[in-house]
Amino acid sequence: MDASEIVERLYESPSTLKDVGRRSIFRFLDPDDYDRFLQTLSSRSSSGKRFRDIRTLDLVHAVSCPSDTICLLPSLNGQVYWEEDAPIQLHALPKGAIVSEKGIPWGVRHIQAPRAWSRTTGLRVKVGVIDTGADFGHPDLHHSLERGINLLNRLAPPQDDNGHGTHIAGTIAAANALHGMIGVAPRSTIYPVKAFDHNGTAYVSDIILGIEWCVRHQMDVVNMSFGMKTKSRSLLNAVNHAYHSGVLIVASSGNDGRVGDIDYPAGYPHTIAVGATNRASRIAKFTNRSSSIDIYAPGDRIVSSWLSGKQREMSGTSMATAHVTGAVALLLSHKPELTPAQIKTIVKNSAKPLKNGKALRSAGELNVTRMIKASENA
Known part of the structure; x- marks a missing residue:
């Protein structure tokens, strides 16, 4: 899956999952992949597409977004590390x-x-x-x-x-x-x-x-x-x-x-x-x-x-x-x-x-x- 496919999965759509309100983090293991993701996200956003609550975490090359959105993503073949965006x-x-x-x-x-x-x-x-x-x-x-x-x-x-x-x-x-x-x-x-x-x-x-x-x-x-x-x-x-x-x-x-x-x-x-x-x-x-x-x-x-x-x-x-x-x-x-x-x-x-x-x-x-x-x- 490339950056454009990931961005498409994050496009705002009605949620049908039960864990709305929970969040997940996915961290790009290759900083270049993260940069490509941001460029694609920026271009999609500027074209008028609305995306759900996404937080870019530049310090660790990661993105946080609602768990129901994350769960819709297929395997990224080891390119991304996943974890819960846990409460503190x-x-x-x-x-x-x-x-x-x-x-x-x-x-x-x-x-x-x-x-x-x-x-x-x-x-x-x-x-x-x-x-x-x-x-x-x-x-x-x-x-x-x-x-x-x-x-x-x-x-x-x-x-x-x-x-x-x-x-x-x-x-x-x-x-x-x-x-x-x-x-x-x-x-x-x-x-x-x-x-x-x-x-x-x-x-x-x-x-x-x-x-x-x-x-x-x-x-x-x-x-x-x-x-x-x-x-x-x-x-x-x-x-x-x-x-x-x-x-x-x-x-x-x-x-x-x-x-x-x-x-x-x-x-x-x-x-x-x-x-x-x-x-x-x-x-x-x-x-x-x-x-x-x-x-x-x-x-x-x-x-x-x-x-x-x-x-x-x-x-x-x-x-x-x-x-x-x-x-x-x-x-x-x-x-x-x-x-x-x-x-x-x-x-x-x-x-x-x-x-x-x-x-x-x-x-x-x-x-x-x-x-x-x-x-x-x-």
């Missing part, structure tokens, strides 16, 4: 109470970020946050946000309609010392990448598009506080592409309390995989843990920014991941020449040993003082 879940537990807290939250203080602010505050570091967007009117984030991108509606700003992304952004880079809170890297810049809707729902293809945007716009570090149980080869390819492009991804391990298994993309080797601890520097009961965890950080009852200018207490490996992303921003502001591999090594090797004597782990807890000191020898 945010990694936060049920919402906590709305609170009002000023100053430095316990997690930011616990990892000793304030001790580093005389040397580094995250200045000139670009942080991509692939999430639900951010509250651009929040006083804690007024000086911390750039426009970013709304992948769900390219004509609209990435305004948060869920709250999760705003909470993550606050932990990383809130900068409202007089009337609000301060994040780990208060002079870093957050670029919200809205890939999740108001229900916190997204697909693998949304995340790949988010990673592609972050690579193209030269983010230094990307926060990904979400995951799924199954592997996606397309997402793995996107993560690896970012890593080799100099963009480090920090990802959360999940909140199912599993031992020996964590979610993806945290489970991929070219991310920093994060688990959660509590105030006592013990691994939180809800966190997934395994030897794949690279670092633990505060994730239990974390206060950060919320919608409508409010603050909220939240728990989850999502919150832990934001602390690590902020710490990486401090590190990159201090030593911008560091590669993703060097950063991951420094973060892991400078960790503070945990108190859990019997926990399945090879990682310790994030400590910014130790991290900055370790970077001097990198």
